[in-house]
Amino acid sequence: MKHLWDVPFLLLILLYLLAAVTSQVNPGVCRYPLGMSGGQIQDEDISASSQWSESTAARYGRLDFEEGDGAWCPEITVEPDSLKEFLQIDLRSLHFITLVGTQGRHAGGIGNEFSQMYKIKYSRDGSRWISWRNRQGKQVIEGNRNAYDIVLKDLEPPIIARYVRFMPVTDHSMNVCMRVELYGCEWLDGLVSYNAPAGEQMSLPAPPAYLNDSVYDGAVIHSMTEGLGQLTDGVCGLDDFTHSHVYNVWPGYDYVGWTNESLPSGFVEIMFEFDRIRNFTTMKVHCNNMYSRHVKAFRQVVCYFRSEADWEATPLSFSPVEDEKNPSARFITVNLANHMASAIKCQFFFADAWMLFSEITFQSDTAMYNTTLAPPKTALPPNIQPEDDPTHKVDDSNTRILIGCLVAIIFILVVIIVIILWRQVWQKMLEKSETFAYNHNQSSTISEQESNSTYERIFPLGPDYQEPSRIICKLPEFAQSSEEPASTSTAASKSTATTAVQDGAPHYAEADIVNLQGVTGSNTYAIPALTMDLLSGKDVAVEEFPRKLLTFKEKLGEGQFGEVHLCEAEGMQEFMNKEFLFDIPEDQPVLVAVKMLRSDASKNARNDFLKEIKIMSRLKDPNIIRLLAVCIYSDPLCMITEYMENGDLNQFLSRHEPEGQLALLSNAPTVSFNNLCYMAAQIASGMKYLSSLNFVHRDLATRNCLVGKNFTIKIADFGMSRNLYSGDYYRIQGRAVLPIRWMSWESILLGKFTTASDVWAFGVTLWEILNFCKEQPYSQLTDEQVIENTGEFFRDQKRQIYLPQPVLCPDSLYKIMLSCWRRNTKERPSFQEIHRALLELQP
Template structure:
């Protein structure tokens, strides 16, 4: 359970990367201010990423001093936020402007009065920014910022004019913690080596103690089992932990006080502790916590003693129940159980107080020992019971109202969906075929607050869904982790960090996986447009809906005469004048500007993908709304459904008279998938959701790789929802994709191994079907630990040993040891049956 907690914490840190509203307008104009401006048309409110209003950006009125650091663009987020990423862009104003900031600094504040300069984990303040006025540069904030106010401060050297557009990425800081005060971390000597257990990113005052700040205990990064190693590259031993020795504390405990933004109702506290007892480090023996509601501390604390573990040296979260105490501050005394005690993360679960805090609610915790008996005021008890009964009645009434509204809303959605279908019928001039829709497809009614940023959020099946590639984890294919020793070293010396590479991330019409395009292939978007023929809508006949998302839908259609609109290098194997089955991606007419731009970019990219095993873009309908792109569709549907309807050749198939697929045919299809992925990897494209559901089957077992399987309700069970925020295909994902949010060609290779396993089991079950989603995630932690406790998918009955050996090579812990798609394709050709 401790491992699962660590992994979920790591995933949450990755997921907490949503745009906070500069681009989408959720941050209001009055919350954006600046030190100065060129003119009214370059005011602070125009400093929104990827927007072209006004003169195209915020531009400060630069003073005369060199390296002036007094200019700033300030954003008020109205509440505390956990900020993990920032994006910047210059001013091009449709080709008129060429102003941008090459470097900048960030200051932040939680209260608007005390401003703190952000520094990275190596102590550097200056952030490298833009090299031209067009590109968006995303930078990870390591450590992340917890603040309400943010200032972007361009470093101005007067060699050029400066303008900026910015975006912040993160999520609301639900802990409500504004500072913690504790003793300064200490230094350990271990085998002649110094282990520095100080809080190196603490942003408050530091002398003999740390006061009025936040630091490593709230940065979202949990320490490793071995405290001498770190997640972070190029730092000192002990970096992840804050630690103390009992020799410095005669009372036997370390006291830490936590201050919160308001009075809250606290349920639990989670403390991530090291337990490397061979080094005389253990979790705390006991914790005693005091609570302050207003100005006075409560006389009676709560006490908790965890079970000591002298067997498992793994670091773990210790959960302490706080029994719904109301407080604006908590003071906890952590008692030593050995010489050293080390913490890497402390989090609180609480709700904001909803009633007058002068009323002390009854404690629900265990009885305090030696507490003298006292009389209970019966009148107060009766009043309290009456209030509780009234509250229960009110809650029941609210629940009834909510349920009634949901039923009414579903009725309205059905009506609106029927109206939409009628509009589609009319606009596409369907003459001979009545629309048929899949009633299992979920309705998706977009709202203003759900509109997606170009660079991150998409909604395949509803507003809570998020595709992993939009987590702004834009790692180029050649960036690797150093994994030989089991340490997570995310960025190597000399290897570009992912924020330094431009990647075009398209949100997709339906939330389907569109490919990641690294800087190596940006010429695909900068070159001359590839001509794509306009196809007459009246020649499309709709058959059924394949999937939908917030901004569009995918329909299965028949196209009449589309052969006449194709390139010379592409031909259909169909009889002349015969209709062709196609997939039509349709953008909704009410889609926002970003979705529309993404649609056009997707067309541009798809028009350049030309491989026999990749779905081709055939034509478009752009003359009027709704915009449509027409792609190939294979008559036998997706590979998952195709194989699940068949059986392997053998006695069972003969007795059941079921349709069969031979091993030779399976091998042929797997080789085609490898060939298509070899083509994508040669362009440095990363698919990120390779699975049988995203492969289409044609005549003679022809395979073409597609990308809209995720939008289908049929496969919603293949995607794991993380705390209501993201959806990840975890059973196909590599360990580094789940734990680090890193998607590369090597992670596609891992997914290919799982896809091959699916095929050889005829898609009769999910990968790791015997494991729950949480156990699958925990298993990825075992891959990271590399202690030979990880679970691999078993060898299918009809899988030859060389092919299973190939699967296992795809699942190597070290990405460098996994084969390339070129090697996989060559291996499959060599072991052809």
């Protein structure tokens, strides 16, 4: 009872044993980590083609581990089109693998190497290796965008393998490192291949149905040999075979089908090879029965069994009931009468012109263990071991008794879990009623422990999902002395990292981060290179807007490459998609901000402007300024974004006063404390969205937040261009312009801009809001003293100066600010946690 996770652990082991009897795989459920991060996969079962040093050997390629030098790293730089380097895992038995996870080498902030792309090869016997391809035939899998986040990728189709290799792929010469995990479950069917005639094409009105096995991983000429494919991918076809579970594929994709015209024998013969001799109870065949298309389930199946070298003389025959009333696809269960075999050959006889199968599964009780494949290491608890006699056969009556006992034990465990959870919830409710504590470090530790559970299942959330940063860009505990010169560069294309030597092996250089050059000559968003390539490679999702419908109102600012204008746009409602709603009548102009690139801008600035358009068109959040339209058919290039009627938050709050006697005497407009919290929560929500995309804003402040009706807030990026706020920026030797009073110490000293540095800036923004923007942050310090203060954060000798607690700020809110300004980035809260805490403060 001491550790609650021990109960689900036992429950899952019991369910595993129960599954050994039913043995039918479900890809949506078969999603457990197989032991790289949990340690069930031993060091000797992890190998690699090469290693940079002993500290980057294959055994360190475990997901979410920082041991050794932080990851597996190959000996040499990976070159384009080179697949010589690989990390290999031996699972010791066949597994059904539905998901993979990858991570780069972070090493506490010292390293920043990761694989932007990779391929997978797998083998069931260790001799024949197969390249994984997705359902569209693509081999390359998109990998990591930074060194610390875990990227999970569904394998569609899943693979059945004992050995798996991860092979980094690059489009240019670069250093890569990897940490990996495999997710799935043991392949209890034991099927290693099926041989069958190749699927055929059915002529339909338009287009034809292709009934071939498109994911078969064996040889396909006139027949399919020595492979597995769609009949074992866990996906059952729909009633109408011309439609599919998979988006954007051809008719008939889910089924493998044959016509009796091409098979004069009148049957389809499929041979199934297994990993060892098994005691087979049933075979389930998922058949289509769309008789209106002359498709029916088989009328008879005859199966032959081979346990040693020869086939049994007497076959098993089974005839299902013919159904011409219900066109639904269905499983037909064939009783295999406990035949012992390592291979089964079945002849399926036609009942009509066509026969279509989408899935075939086998159920077998425990039979013989074959010495060629070791039993799985994690399938049984420590106190349950296989019988010493390798030919021991489990009696059916014992199986039924076992099932009954397991069901009873599971029921008891479920009751215990419910009682424990109820007690915990009640205890938390009592604690919450006594006090509110905002302790990010504690909560993140708990959540990290829970998420590292060996038997945590990864449920499908989508085709591509990036796990949010649990450890946002960890920084090293610096070994260098405080007298070393600190870098003040902010717009470097590569982050500067400490170079260390361990066991004589130097750490790798950090990977690229792309910064978009804005029209003002400054960088606003910092975007991981792979993220930018993916987003900017898509077509622009906004329309061209006629320039003649724009009316100039005010110049908001200008810079090296362009200008930002406040304009009125007539008829903008006609150019907007249905997702975007204006609360302005269609006959009235809409207030917009127009970023305009100078006609004489450089080619690089022009390319960055077009990339920014493409990326901004993908940002869709209620608290982020949206790109409405563009003018790119002629010069000057323009992007048209929202502009809120009440201007920026800095000017808005400076014109208002807090509610109270002073405001009554001065007759000034007021903003309540609740509305201040509401606006802050909206900023946190918008930043939560940006951070989920790995976007780093780099200039979060009240000047870059716009205010609409009813205190609506949207985050923008043109504050830097306005002369009004020139005093908020510090110019370094006439080059970089930095908002140093909002920047974290690592951004100023090391040029590191991450989500964690945006969290720091949010703390300063929250401080501005609660001061009604009446005072500049650190107003008592000069710019040089602000930079000196960041050095105190770096040295961490308790001499750093924090922004003081505003008069209107309660202790709970000031604790949130202080948590944003913690020295170590991994101890700062995420925007998701900040947003949740701010919502809890509201009545």
